[in-house]
Amino acid sequence: MNHQGHYIIGTAGHVDHGKTALIRALTGVETDRLSEEKKRGISIELGFARLDLGHGQIAGVVDVPGHEKFIPQMLSGIAGIDLVLLVVDANEGVMQQTREHLQIMELLTLQNGILVISKCDLVEPDWLDIVEEEIREQVAGTFLAEAPCCRVSALAGEGLDALLETIRRQLRRVEPRDNSGAVRLPVDRCFSISGFGTVVTGTLTSGTIATGDNLEIQPAGVTARVREAQVHDQQVSQVFAGQRVALNLAGINREQVPRGSVLGTPGLFRATQRIDVQLQLLPEVPWPLKFRDQVHFHLGTGRSVARVVLLDREKMEGGEQALVQLTLDQPVLAHRGDRFIIRSYSPMYTIGGGVVIDAEPQKHKRFRPEVTQRLQELLSGDLGFWLQKLDELQLARLKELEKQTGTGRDQLLAGLETLREQGRVEPLAEQWVSSERLRSWKQQVPDIVSHYHRQHPLRHGMPRATLQAQLSAKLAPKGFEVLLQWAFDEKLLTPCRDVIATPGWQPQLQPEQQQIVARIEAYFRSTGFDVKNNQEVLLQLGYEDIDAEAYFSFLYLEGMLVRLNQESSLHREHYRQAEELLAKHFNQQPTLTLAQFRDQLGSGRKLTQALLELFDSLKFTRRIDDHRVAWQLPEV
Structure with missing residues (x-):
């Protein structure tokens, strides 16, 4: 058996064919809880039980209603099961809901099942052979074609041991669920218990939940804390994928978690009202499905009304x-690869189903070959889907890709590594980017900087932040530095202090610009420590209309001026004098106050403060309360 020992068994079949009685005989649990169910003698809601398989193995059992009016409830319970028991009454044989349940299971691509002929004590043994032959004809060509068949009587207790052994044998074929992936728990029940608060139940399809974890509820978008977890009425500290679980949630009320909600890892999932799908209609559908027809849409435990947008017909x-x-009337949480069922709008019966291709697509225009081609590529496998999502995002961190693809971290990393080996994606520090986009950026980088030179001939180069923003707003600083280093190594660009330039670039000053630079430089030299802020200097010189940033940037990079802060500058000669005064002071005294340094400079308080704060940032000094001490003084 699956090493985890976590299984879900579900029933299927026509109403009153003995599904509930069979579960009662196997588990000792009466799954019909409602008074109306007991009064009418049929299941209306989902029922749940615990089946002891022996040797410490426990399975959860979901008993679904068989009546045609309760197909939505059946759909809520059948999704996510590991093994189905298709129950057929020996007296009645295959009936309408037997067929519809079989169609639903085929559309959901269930893989493992057992045929169960019930009420065998009420017919002759020869008749059972005829019933089994009828069932075999009905399931031919389906996943149940080679399924074992068990003959039982729940009331007489006949055949139960053989059925139990067959269940054990079939469960050995079950693949392990993904305990390492993101948490995803579709809710099939929500209720309140006095003194405890809100309780939800469901089958955990992926991930692990521990007491104290925070989970996000979609589509409500609220977060709740797991106060307590139970499996089969036993309190546990952790629950795992493949288990039927009950969670006591703190911080929410039952109205925020109706059936169809999904509990998941916070920040990883998002509900949607538009999905791309591959849709399959059943052959028996009596009339065509037309563009913009409405259908009932069932996915997991959720249901909504969808409008069908046929893209190529x-x-x-x-x-x-x-x-x-499909455009939905209310949000659902869907993921690529999820199976769904559609039923006709009115009257309601199952007409088809399919698989989700993209859970967050853009709105498509119809009859566009590129749209259908893209969807076909997404259908081809996970790698194509991940590459497409990465291209749509431009570039992304691993967590963002987890969210967009609904894929566990380990699986996603393995897939990205395969794509990297194929030359289709590249890591860029903490982000991933398609190789095609990275090649495009590498071609663009020198062109962008060259264009900047032409637009700003006075400047020594392009600010790093400006170049980063022009490439992509999503490009993280670490990734940008990796890209820049490549450009430096290839000698396509060169660093010039805090800007970037093409090799050999020098600012191109016109005679009028040279005159402006000379006057500004001369003014700062002549005023010394008595100089005002940059804007006031330009006003004094009559240059209030020039590109101040470009001129001051030139003066800084040429070493004529020193930037103190965004507002103030100092001529390099006077700045050097300030460094000398600083060193001289600390050769004689252990501390320095702003007032002392102001008097030594013969300057105003504002410029003195700007100088001292610059010295602090350069680690020449360290401020302690209202004075400074020497740290790593400049060499003078």
């Missing part, structure tokens, strides 16, 4: 398959 006939965009 006006209508679908029974048995056809097509690429479709």
Whole structure:
């Protein structure tokens, strides 16, 4: 058996064919809880039980209603099971809901099942052979074609041991669930218990939940803390994928978690009202499905009304398959690869189902070959889907890709490594980017900087932040530095203090600009420590209309002026004098106050403060309360 020992068994079959009685006989649990169910003798809601398989193995059992009016409840319970028991009454044989349940299970691509003929004590043994032959004819060509068949009587207790052994044998074929992935728990029940608060139940499809964890509820978008967790009425500290669980949630009320909600890892999931799907209609559909028809949409435990947008045709006939965009009347949490069912709007019966291709697509225009081609590529496998999502995002961190693809971290990393080996993606520090986009950026970088030179001939180069923003707003600083280092290594760009330039670039000053530079430099030299802020200097010189940033940047990079802060500057000669005064002072005294340094400079308080704060940032000094002490004084 699966090493985790976590299984979910579900029932299927026509109403009153003995599903609930069978579960009662196997588990000792009466799954019909409602008074109306007991009064009418049929299941209306989902029922749940615990089945002891022996040797410490426990399975959760979901008993679904068989009546046609309760197909939505059946759909809420059948998704996510490991093994189905298709129950057929020996007296009645295959009936309408037997067929519809089988169609639903086929559309959901269930893989493992057992045929169960119930009420065998009420018919002759020869008749059972005829019933089994009828069932075999019905399941031919489906996943149940080779399924074992067990003959039982729940009331007489006949065949139960053989059925139990068959269940054990079939469960050995179950693949382990993903305990390491993101948490995803579709809610099939929510209720309140006096003194405890809100309780939700469901089958944990992926991940692990521990007491104290915070989970996000979609589509409500609220977060709740797990106060307590239970599996089969036993309190546990952790629950794992593949288990039927009950969670006592703190911080929410039951109205925020209706059936169809999904509990997941915070910040990783997002509900959507538009999905791209591959849709398959059943051959028996009596009339075509047309563009913009409404259907009932069922995914997991959730349901909504969807409008069908056929992308490459006006209508679908029974048995056809097509690429479709569904727009939903309310948000659902869907992921690529999720299976779904659609039912006709009125009257309601199952007409098809399919698989989610993209859970967060853009709105498509119809009859566009590039749209259908892209969807076909996404259908081809996970690698194509991940590459497409990465291209849409431009570049992304691993967590963002987890969120967009709904894929566990380990699986996603392995896939990205495969794509890297194929030359289709590259890591850029903490982000991933398609190789095609990275090549494009590498071609653009020197062109962008060259264009900047032409636009700003007075400047020594392009600010790093400006170049980063022009490439992509999503490019993180670490990734940008990796890209820059490549450009430096290839000698396409060169660093020039805090700006970037093409090799050999020098500012191109016109005679009029040279005159402005000379006058500004001369003014700062002549005024010394009595100089005002940059803007006032330009006003004094009559240059209030020039590009101040460009001129001051030139003066700084040429070493004529020293930037103290965003507002103030000092001529390099006077700045050097300030360094000498600082060193001289600390050769004689252990501390320095702002007032002392102001008097030594013969300057105003504002410029003195700007100088001392610059010295602090350069680690020449360290401020302690209202005075400074020497740290790593400049060499003078």
